[in-house]
Amino acid sequence: MSAIYILWLRELKRYIRSKAQIVASLGQPVLYLLALGFGFGPVFQKAGNGSYLQFMAPGVISMTILFSSVFSGIAMLWDRQFGFLKETLVAPVPRIEIMIGRTLGGATVAVIQGTLILAVCLIAGFRPAHWSLVPLGFLFMMLIAIVFAALGTALGSILQDMQGFQLVMNFMVLPIFFLSGALYPLSNLPRAMMVITRIDPLTYGVDALRNILSGIPTFALTTDLALLCGIAAIFLLLGGYLFSRIQL
Amino acid sequence: MIQVENLVKKFGELSAVKDVSFNVAKGEIFAFLGPNGAGKTTTIKMLTTLLKPTSGKITLDGLDPSHEKHAVRQRFGIVFQDPSLDSEQTAYENMELHAVLYKVPRKVRSERIDQLLKLFELWDRRNDYVKTFSGGMKRRLEIARAFLHTPKILFLDEPTLGLDPQTRNQLWTHVKRLNESEQVTVFLTTHYMDEAERVAHRIAIIDHGGIVAQGTSQELKQKTKSDSLEGAFLALTGDTIRDETATSNDQLRQVAKMWSTRR
Numbered sequence: 001m002s003a004i005y006i007l008w009l010r011e012l013k014r015y016i017r018s019k020a021q022i023v024a025s026l027g028q029p030v031l032y033l034l035a036l037g038f039g040f041g042p043v044f045q046k047a048g049n050g051s052y053l054q055f056m057a058p059g060v061i062s063m064t065i066l067f068s069s070v071f072s073g074i075a076m077l078w079d080r081q082f083g084f085l086k087e088t089l090v091a092p093v094p095r096i097e098i099m100i101g102r103t104l105g106g107a108t109v110a111v112i113q114g115t116l117i118l119a120v121c122l123i124a125g126f127r128p129a130h131w132s133l134v135p136l137g138f139l140f141m142m143l144i145a146i147v148f149a150a151l152g153t154a155l156g157s158i159l160q161d162m163q164g165f166q167l168v169m170n171f172m173v174l175p176i177f178f179l180s181g182a183l184y185p186l187s188n189l190p191r192a193m194m195v196i197t198r199i200d201p202l203t204y205g206v207d208a209l210r211n212i213l214s215g216i217p218t219f220a221l222t223t224d225l226a227l228l229c230g231i232a233a234i235f236l237l238l239g240g241y242l243f244s245r246i247q248l
Numbered sequence: 249m250i251q252v253e254n255l256v257k258k259f260g261e262l263s264a265v266k267d268v269s270f271n272v273a274k275g276e277i278f279a280f281l282g283p284n285g286a287g288k289t290t291t292i293k294m295l296t297t298l299l300k301p302t303s304g305k306i307t308l309d310g311l312d313p314s315h316e317k318h319a320v321r322q323r324f325g326i327v328f329q330d331p332s333l334d335s336e337q338t339a340y341e342n343m344e345l346h347a348v349l350y351k352v353p354r355k356v357r358s359e360r361i362d363q364l365l366k367l368f369e370l371w372d373r374r375n376d377y378v379k380t381f382s383g384g385m386k387r388r389l390e391i392a393r394a395f396l397h398t399p400k401i402l403f404l405d406e407p408t409l410g411l412d413p414q415t416r417n418q419l420w421t422h423v424k425r426l427n428e429s430e431q432v433t434v435f436l437t438t439h440y441m442d443e444a445e446r447v448a449h450r451i452a453i454i455d456h457g458g459i460v461a462q463g464t465s466q467e468l469k470q471k472t473k474s475d476s477l478e479g480a481f482l483a484l485t486g487d488t489i490r491d492e493t494a495t496s497n498d499q500l501r502q503v504a505k506m507w508s509t510r511r
Contacts, residue, residue: 006348014336083332090296091349092321248298 003093004101011072011105015112022113025071029064029117033057033124036183049185055216057121058209059182062144065114066202069145070173072106073152074165080156086248096240099153103236106149107142114141129215137212143228144205148176150235157242175200182206186218201231249274249401249433250295255304257290264290266457268304272435272450277427279448280437283485287457288437289329292405295435296326309400322350325394326403331386335379339370339389342378343396350397364392367422384415391419395426402427404436408443416440420447441478451477455485 015022037053037060044052079085088098115138128134155168179193180202189197197203208224211217250272257265265287272278280288293299295306297313297320306313313320333342343361352360365371368388378386387407394402404423408416424447427434438444444451445465452462461468461484465477472483 002348002351006345010334010337010345013341017336082335083328083330084334085332086298086328087332087334087346088349089298090321090324090326091346092318092351093349094318247300248293 001097003091003097004104007088007098007101008105008108011102012108015109022116025068025113026064026116026120028067029060030120032063033060033117033121037124053121053124053126054214055185055210056183057118057124057126058213059180059206061114061117061121061141061213062180062182062202062206062209063177064117065110065141065144065205066148066177067173068113069106069110069147069149070152070155070168072109073103073149073154074156074159074168075106076102076153076156077159077162077165080160085246089246089248094240095243096236099150099236099239099243102153103146103149103239106152107145110145110149111138111141114145128213133212137209140205140208140212140224140228143225143232144202144209146232147201147205147228147235150232150239154235154239154242157239157246176202179203180206181218201228204228249276249309250278250435251305251307252291252295253305255291255294255306256302257287257294257299258302263457265294265301268454268457268459270452270459270462272433274433275427275431276450277424277434277436277448279444279451280435280454281439281441281444281451281481282437282454283439286454286485288454289405290457291454292326292403292435292437296324296403297321322397323399324401324403325397325399327387327390327394327405327407329405329409331390333378333386333390333393336377338375338377339365339381340374342389343393346393346396352397360396360398364395368392384411387411387415388419391423395430395432398430399432401433401435404434406437406439408438408440416443423447441476441481445477453481453484460484 033053033056037056041052044050044055049055076085128137159165159168179196179200181197182202186194186197186203186207204219204224204227207218208221208228211221211224250270252271253269255265255268256263268287268291270278280291282288290299294301295308295313297317300314308320309323311320311323334345337345340361343365344357347357347361362371365374368391370385370389370392373381373385378389381389391404391407402423408419411419420443423434426432436448448465450462450464451468452459453468454460461471463471468480468484469475469477472480474480474483
């Protein structure tokens with residue numbers, strides 16, 4: 001357990017110490033929020049769906065968490081380069097603990113980032129449907145973060161160089177985001193699109209957050225919860241296995 | 249303490265280590281001396297659970313590193329050829345992280361960290377980020393860290409690469425002292441003859457993945473009828489120059505360096 005704690009703490013320290021990175025990583029979500037939120041707002045309203053900002057804010061929070069957590073996992077590439085990975089690999093610590101420690105660290109950072117974006121949303125005029133449900137929203141933010149930090153860390157243990165990083169970015173992270181319903185409603189989609197959106201794990205995270213924060217549900221909250229927990233467990237175990245196979 | 253029998257490691261067609269056998273007794277300082285690409289680092293990686301051997305038998309303190317990984321990992325400390333510190337944390341934090349990973353009991357933890365940081369003359373800089381350290385300081389910190397969990401075996405993979413003579417000298421003095429006071433078995437690789445001669449009880453000369461000779465430096469000199477260890481080394485390994493190809497890791501490290509200076 002103490003190994004998990006110290007690896008978690010390390011991720012957190014790295015985050016807090018890189019102030020420039022904190023500001024930089026907030027740039028993209030804020031742009032989405034302002035440009036799309038206010039840009040598509042009138043069209044969305046005319047289509048009879050209410051406030052677009054109210055609709056997309058949970059989506060942008062999910063996006064922030066997705067990007068932040070996947071990247072923190074893939075940051076393992078730097079540990080591989082600068083050698084710190086070796087220090088953890090020769091340590092007498094079960095590989096699953098290394099995996100969990102790193103994942104929880106990355107996930108915590110992602111939730112902090114998500115919270116900052118929630119604050120930006122509030123400033124932009126977003127209002128939660130029920131303030132009392134906000135704590136439950138944090139539970140789901142943490143779940144989304146764990147799912148994708150575990151995925152990122154698992155990938156980070158296979159990738160050898162930065163070319164791989166581009167591959168993950170363009171063929172995994174961006175599709176996961178755009179096909180999750182973060183930016184548009186999941187109803188009345190073409191058949192193929194509907195199937196794809198339902199395979200995307202982020203779909204259930206976005207749906208849960210939108211249900212809780214904006215009061216606009218697609219699936220039952222328990223479905224979201226069960227699926228996210230299941231996927232998180234699978235990714236963690238997969239990551240632990242991949243970690244045990246790393247040879248340097 | 250270390251027994252290696254007929255160890256082989258192949259990467260595809262290439263044999264990095266071919267049929268290597270040697271023994272290191274408890275408390276002994278044993279040096280692997282060889283040119284670039286001779287298989288020194290590959291051997292260390294197999295001894296320290298980072299690589300699986302293709303064939304052959306390794307026993308570390310009676311345990312097999314490819315099966316009893318966990319127990320083996322508790323028994324050794326290692327200083328890698330390339331740095332393995334977390335540069336975004338302070339020297340003290342690096343030590344603390346190591347102590348926690350190796351489950352050094354909380355009571356002795358801070359005492360031992362303080363003692364080692366003082367011994368390696370890093371105490372005054374303990375709260376500075378490792379990224380501000382010079383190459384020599386980083387090396388000292390890595391060696392201090394490797395001693396932290398009182399390992400039975402210490403692996404040093406070219407620990408003095410790129411250090412000035414003063415730092416090298418001081419470093420070996422510490423290693424020797426700790427070898428004597430804590431009865432640590434030391435397995436080191438280097439290509440500085442003088443170091444091997446000064447520190448090691450026994451030396452194995454490795455080339456093209458195989459051991460070409462082993463014994464005390466005196467024995468090696470007699471065997472080759474040379475008056476210095478360097479003469480013996482050249483007599484045994486020839487004087488062709490070995491080129492190593494850069495791995496993707498080296499390339500990426502360069503990219504990373506560009507990045508970090510830009511920031």
